[in-house]
Amino acid sequence: MSNKRTALYPGSFDPFTKGHYDVLEQALRLFDSVIVAVGWNMNKNGFLSHEQRMEIIDQAVAPLRDRGCDIKIISYDGLTADLCRNLGIEIIVRGVRTSTEFEQEMGIAQANNKLCEGLTTVMIPSTPEHAFVSSSLVREIVSNGGDASVFLPEGVNFSQFFKR
Numbered sequence: 001m002s003n004k005r006t007a008l009y010p011g012s013f014d015p016f017t018k019g020h021y022d023v024l025e026q027a028l029r030l031f032d033s034v035i036v037a038v039g040w041n042m043n044k045n046g047f048l049s050h051e052q053r054m055e056i057i058d059q060a061v062a063p064l065r066d067r068g069c070d071i072k073i074i075s076y077d078g079l080t081a082d083l084c085r086n087l088g089i090e091i092i093v094r095g096v097r098t099s100t101e102f103e104q105e106m107g108i109a110q111a112n113n114k115l116c117e118g119l120t121t122v123m124i125p126s127t128p129e130h131a132f133v134s135s136s137l138v139r140e141i142v143s144n145g146g147d148a149s150v151f152l153p154e155g156v157n158f159s160q161f162f163k164r
Helices: 018-030 050-060 062-066 080-087 099-115 135-143
Strands: 006-011 033-039 070-076 091-096 120-125
Touching (some): 006 080, 018 033, 018 091, 018 120, 033 050, 099 120
Parallel strands (some): 091 120
């Protein structure tokens, strides 16, 4: 059995922001490997297609991989607790920006633990410079013709995804 500590970082990442990237960087200081799990609900229309989200994350994390970080990107639907059980993962990473978000995430963490005994959620607070950055903020800016690049990870050609 390996002593390698792997965490799951689930989300819709619609789109993946500098805030998400920041949480991933912090998680990589704590864990040997992080699996970024892009949630997919076929009944919901996202801002970006599922494939676009996966591609953006892959481009965004390239500098981290170049530094030797072990990052995998997967797609899933259904319950996060079921995914963790199926992968043998015991740790979920979640980023939190506000106390309200913390309370919401706490409820989800407790439910996940009930659904999959032994599942632990590690909540990583966003750094102050990213505390206000959200996917919904980026979607609003882009939908109204604005330039959201200041909120998005470097190294990604977002113009191919955000058609004006």
